[in-house]
Amino acid sequence: xxxxxxxxxxxxxxxxxxxxxxxxxxxxxxxxxxxxxxxxxxxxxxxxxxxxxxxxxxxxxxxxxxxxxxxxxxxxxxxxxxxxxxxxxxxxxxxxxxxxxxxxxxxxxxxxxxxxxxxxxxxxxxxxxxxxxxxxxxxxxxxxxxxxxxxxxxxxxxxxxxxxxxxxxxxxxxxxxxxxxxxxxxxxxxxxxxxxxxxxxxxxxxxxxxxxxxxxxxxxxxxxxxxxxxxxxxxxxxxxxxxxxxxxxxxxxxxxxxxxxxxxxxxxxxxxxxxxx
Amino acid sequence: xxxxxxxxxxxxxxxxxxxxxxxxxxxxxxxxxxxxxxxxxxxxxxxxxxxxxxxxxxxxxxxxxxxxxxxxxxxxxxxxxxxxxxxxxxxxxxxxxxxxxxxxxxxxxxxxxxxxxxxxxxxxxxxxxxxxxxxxxxxxxxxxxxxxxxxxxxxxxxxxxxxxxxxxxxxxxxxxxxxxxxxxxxxxxxxxxxxxxxxxxxxxxxxxxxxxxxxxxxxxxxxxxxxxxxxxxxxxxxxxxxxxxxxxxxxxxxxxxxxxxxxxxxxxxxxxxxxxxxxxxxxxxxxxxxxxxxxxxxxxxxxxxxxxxxxxxxxxxxxxxxxxxxxxxxxxxxxxxxxxxxxxxxxxxxxxxxxxxxxxxxxxxxxxxxxxxxxxxxxxxxxxxxxxxxxxxxx
Numbered sequence: 001x002x003x004x005x006x007x008x009x010x011x012x013x014x015x016x017x018x019x020x021x022x023x024x025x026x027x028x029x030x031x032x033x034x035x036x037x038x039x040x041x042x043x044x045x046x047x048x049x050x051x052x053x054x055x056x057x058x059x060x061x062x063x064x065x066x067x068x069x070x071x072x073x074x075x076x077x078x079x080x081x082x083x084x085x086x087x088x089x090x091x092x093x094x095x096x097x098x099x100x101x102x103x104x105x106x107x108x109x110x111x112x113x114x115x116x117x118x119x120x121x122x123x124x125x126x127x128x129x130x131x132x133x134x135x136x137x138x139x140x141x142x143x144x145x146x147x148x149x150x151x152x153x154x155x156x157x158x159x160x161x162x163x164x165x166x167x168x169x170x171x172x173x174x175x176x177x178x179x180x181x182x183x184x185x186x187x188x189x190x191x192x193x194x195x196x197x198x199x200x201x202x203x204x205x206x207x208x209x210x211x212x213x214x215x216x217x218x219x220x221x222x223x224x225x226x227x228x229x230x231x232x233x234x235x236x237x238x239x240x241x242x243x244x245x246x247x248x249x250x251x252x253x254x255x256x257x258x259x260x261x262x263x264x265x266x267x268x269x270x271x272x273x274x275x276x277x
Numbered sequence: 278x279x280x281x282x283x284x285x286x287x288x289x290x291x292x293x294x295x296x297x298x299x300x301x302x303x304x305x306x307x308x309x310x311x312x313x314x315x316x317x318x319x320x321x322x323x324x325x326x327x328x329x330x331x332x333x334x335x336x337x338x339x340x341x342x343x344x345x346x347x348x349x350x351x352x353x354x355x356x357x358x359x360x361x362x363x364x365x366x367x368x369x370x371x372x373x374x375x376x377x378x379x380x381x382x383x384x385x386x387x388x389x390x391x392x393x394x395x396x397x398x399x400x401x402x403x404x405x406x407x408x409x410x411x412x413x414x415x416x417x418x419x420x421x422x423x424x425x426x427x428x429x430x431x432x433x434x435x436x437x438x439x440x441x442x443x444x445x446x447x448x449x450x451x452x453x454x455x456x457x458x459x460x461x462x463x464x465x466x467x468x469x470x471x472x473x474x475x476x477x478x479x480x481x482x483x484x485x486x487x488x489x490x491x492x493x494x495x496x497x498x499x500x501x502x503x504x505x506x507x508x509x510x511x512x513x514x515x516x517x518x519x520x521x522x523x524x525x526x527x528x529x530x531x532x533x534x535x536x537x538x539x540x541x542x543x544x545x546x547x548x549x550x551x552x553x554x555x556x557x558x559x560x561x562x563x564x565x566x567x568x569x570x571x572x573x574x575x576x577x578x579x580x581x582x583x584x585x586x587x588x589x590x591x592x593x594x595x596x597x598x599x600x601x602x603x604x605x606x607x608x609x610x611x612x613x614x615x616x617x618x619x620x621x622x623x624x625x626x627x628x629x630x631x632x633x634x635x636x637x638x639x640x641x642x643x644x645x646x647x648x649x650x651x652x653x654x655x656x657x658x659x660x661x662x663x664x665x666x667x668x669x670x671x672x
Binding site for chain 1: 286288292295297299305307308311314495503505507508511514516517551580605608611626630634639642643650
């Protein structure tokens with residue numbers, strides 16, 4: 001990036017322009033998310049600046065049981081169950097996938113990851129068609145199953161990536177010392193791949209917690225999640241309580257992002273330390 | 278040793294099996310149902326069986342005979358009694374509007390009709406002397422049909438099996454497909470233009486700065502799509518923040534219309550998909566050793582020449598992969614255009630949802646879903662070629 005000392009004026013102008021463009025793009029990326037947050041403590045019901053005064057009344061609105069806290073509860077229930085189910089299924093599959101080679105493996109991998117590439121609306125439509133017939137539409141179970149389909153590829157990807165850097169000799173060492181396969185898995189493998197599993201679990205949680213399309217298709221009001229309620233609010237009455245909910249969701253996302261990033265920095269640092277040894 | 282190998286393999290399959298079976302049951306089978314609904318046509322065959330049978334021998338040229346009318350009267354009577362008539366009426370109304378009212382009107386009186394049925398039914402509703410209704414019935418004498426799939430590409434399946442272009446007022450689906458492909462293209466190209474320099478800047482920045490800049494990209498990446506869409510709805514309003522700033526700076530005379538039109542859709546979609554372009558690009562660019570460009574400049578290349586002939590070609594596979602990824606994701610967009618776009622900015626996903634939930638035309642919803650899947654199915658192998666088998670790392 002740094003220009004040589006003998007850079008011409010043209011080069012300097014070009015670099016300045018380039019940096020200006022980048023700064024504008026960064027502003028574009030962050031601005032809409034940051035700029036709405038203060039509106040959630042506005043004392044007026046207008047979604048605009050300057051704020052006439054500061055008030056917590058919109059947070060008081062969203063901390064009432066109905067509809068916001070009920071939908072938060074629904075979201076937490078559905079996302080937690082999804083996380084458990086997706087993490088178990090995805091971690092087992094990733095462990096299996098990385099421990100053997102076979103001819104159809106790429107095909108199987110593509111199949112296991114396919115829910116990521118199929119547009120949400122089609123996955124939701126498919127669930128809508130089938131779940132109604134088997135009594136799963138408008139149930140928590142239905143939402144959890146559909147969300148697990150969407151979340152599980154993220155677990156498979158993150159855990160597989162972690163397992164690729166995992167030294168299988170550790171397992172062999174444990175087994176040669178008499179550990180049974182299950183003991184070796186829980187005592188050696190799992191603790192070592194834990195950062196990957198936790199990252200995968202967080203991805204799964206966020207996938208479910210933020211999901212809206214499946215919720216639009218198969219949730220009945222009793223299962224309305226936070227995004228589903230937010231969607232109704234966006235269409236019906238746009239006031240700062242919507243922004244308060246959005247702020248809450250942003251805080252949750254940022255917190256979870258921080259955990260995943262910290263895990264990654266840690267594993268990078270450990271990786272570098274291991275290289276130095 | 279071979280036995281141990283086999284054992285290990287079986288154990289691995291055993292670990293993969295639960296997820297595999299789970300996805301088969303709750304993803305692949307349901308997707309199969311989408312395919313099934315797009316060609317399934319059970320209503321007329323099962324709910325009007327007698328007249329379907331009677332019409333098999335009909336040549337479609339003159340009004341059907343008395344026996345056929347009698348068969349229809351019997352079907353209507355039974356269908357009205359067991360309440361299947363509204364369902365088949367709705368189905369036939371997709372093809373000829375007014376068919377529903379005709380069937381329901383006649384059905385209500387079918388019980389009291391007496392021979393000769395031909396006269397009785399035409400007396401009840403003169404439309405029964407119009408061949409189009411009979412031909413539509415005959416055109417649906419099979420439990421499977423290409424009707425919906427053809428309709429999804431603006432073709433009309435005739436009662437005699439012929440295929441024609443749909444009448445102009447019904448040619449909406451190819452237009453919508455074209456619009457979907459176009460919006461996704463504009464978004465993908467905008468993401469390249471905005472994302473490439475940013476990825477380059479992060480990849481060449483000092484480590485500490487790069488970490489901060491990456492966080493600026495990850496923040497929108499992690500924020501829920503609905504929240505980002507909501508943010509744009511608020512920011513882009515007529516009395517919203519963007520318009521306030523533009524007015525305040527004197528850049529515009531009166532507020533711009535930035536929402537409920539295409540501009541808003543492009544802005545929000547680019548914002549949502551830009552991280553998908555920047556993050557993979559950044560990891561590709563970080564892998565390009567900086568001494569390549571330094572070697573080129575030390576050999577006398579100008580910075581521009583060094584960039585264009587040494588650096589840029591190495592980023593091309595990433596560029597192609599990122600572009601395809603953004604394009605494919607953009608094709609399936611639903612929520613953002615729905616909330617930010619106007620009526621003429623809706624994409625294919627919106628039509629699919631609309632037919633599935635509002636008009637309950639599952640066949641057409643399924644057919645349009647297959648059209649969308651087909652577009653993605655064509656592009657996905659290309660993406661995999663550029664991105665490598667494991668897909669791209671995101672962040």
